[in-house]
Amino acid sequence: MGIEVVVEGLTKSFGRQTVWRDVTLTLPPGEVSVMLGPSGTGKTVFLKSIIGLIRPERGRVLVDGVDMVGSPERDVYRARKLFGLMFQDGALFGSMHLFDNIAFPLREHTRKTEQEIRRIVMERIDMVGLLGSEAKFPGEISGGMRKRAGLARALVLDPQIILCDEPDSGLDPVRTAYLSQLLIDLNAQIDATMLIVTHNLDIAATVPDNMGMLFRGGLVAFGPREELLTSQEPVVEQFLSGRRAGPIGMSEEKDEAVIAREQLDRTTVLGVRSRNVPQQLEPSPGLPARAAVQRRRQRLLELRDGATS
Numbered sequence: 001m002g003i004e005v006v007v008e009g010l011t012k013s014f015g016r017q018t019v020w021r022d023v024t025l026t027l028p029p030g031e032v033s034v035m036l037g038p039s040g041t042g043k044t045v046f047l048k049s050i051i052g053l054i055r056p057e058r059g060r061v062l063v064d065g066v067d068m069v070g071s072p073e074r075d076v077y078r079a080r081k082l083f084g085l086m087f088q089d090g091a092l093f094g095s096m097h098l099f100d101n102i103a104f105p106l107r108e109h110t111r112k113t114e115q116e117i118r119r120i121v122m123e124r125i126d127m128v129g130l131l132g133s134e135a136k137f138p139g140e141i142s143g144g145m146r147k148r149a150g151l152a153r154a155l156v157l158d159p160q161i162i163l164c165d166e167p168d169s170g171l172d173p174v175r176t177a178y179l180s181q182l183l184i185d186l187n188a189q190i191d192a193t194m195l196i197v198t199h200n201l202d203i204a205a206t207v208p209d210n211m212g213m214l215f216r217g218g219l220v221a222f223g224p225r226e227e228l229l230t231s232q233e234p235v236v237e238q239f240l241s242g243r244r245a246g247p248i249g250m251s252e253e254k255d256e257a258v259i260a261r262e263q264l265d266r267t268t269v270l271g272v273r274s275r276n277v278p279q280q281l282e283p284s285p286g287l288p289a290r291a292a293v294q295r296r297r298q299r300l301l302e303l304r305d306g307a308t309s
């Protein structure tokens with residue numbers, strides 16, 4: 001089962017620019033969470049802070065007893081092995097074919113034999129639907145396949161926490177839909193805690209158990225999908241409904257084209273801008289049910305009972 005990630009009072013600045021202040025949230029074990037937010041609000045910096053690649057000035061990120069912000073580098077390095085990281089562009093080595101790209105972390109960080117490495121790599125290649133493409137080079141395959149290869153590489157060390165930075169960037173709507181299904185299928189198969197940073201409202205509406213939103217230097221909301229998708233919070237509501245009027249404006253470092261594309265996304269995803277909660281994706285037929293669903297139900301019941309007692 002995935003590991004809980006507890007973020008407490010996290011503040012990060014670059015010089016005089018505070019990216020975000022006092023961010024507190026918990027990624028529940030094995031659940032899928034999405035972090036939304038206009039461009040430049042610090043979503044990538046947040047991911048990097050969770051894995052200890054960026055050290056915020058204040059706060060803690062607790063992972064398996066290690067504070068990724070304040071613990072000694074050797075402890076952070078050890079805890080980092082619990083993570084799988086999928087970068088925007090797949091971050092593949094152009095000179096290696098897919099098999100070697102995906103095998104790279106195993107050859108770098110373990111003493112496994114080539115036979116074991118082959119078994120693991122082929123299993124992960126199968127999981128992301130790339131069987132038969134292992135001898136291809138990144139330059140010979142589509143953007144969607146490169147993303148899936150990046151995901152396969154993020155999976156080889158059996159991560160208990162998976163961080164995905166804009167997994168949909170550059171993908172058409174159909175490929176994005178396949179990717180959404182793949183993320184849910186992976187969660188059903190490996191029960192890892194997942195955090196996905198995205199602008200894509202289709203992913204936000206159908207994939208995660210929990211959603212959060214960063215805006216103008218802070219976390220405006222984080223909670224169960226049902227709450228966020230029906231939220232009256234002006235920033236969240238505007239972002240999810242795609243209206244121009246509202247607190248999110250041109251100052252959020254977007255150009256007209258980005259705004260137009262995002263608005264198109266939102267209209268399509270949420271249908272006639274209804275505030276109904278879209279259905280969450282289920283694992284593909286033949287796969288196990290997501291263990292997180294039952295745990296989450298229990299967790300939310302306990303939260304509700306705690307609030308009413």
Ligand SMILES: Nc1ncnc2c1ncn2[C@@H]1O[C@H](COP(=O)(O)OP(=O)(O)OP(=O)(O)O)[C@@H](O)[C@H]1O
Pocket residue numbers: 014019037038039040041042043044045046
């Ligand atoms: N190493 C760095 N040094 C200085 N400033 C940085 C550094 N990394 C990020 N920033 C700044 O922090 C802010 C947040 O950047 P970040 O990439 O996290 O935004 P984002 O929300 O992921 O944006 P996008 O959605 O466009 O990818 C930006 O203003 C960026 O310029």
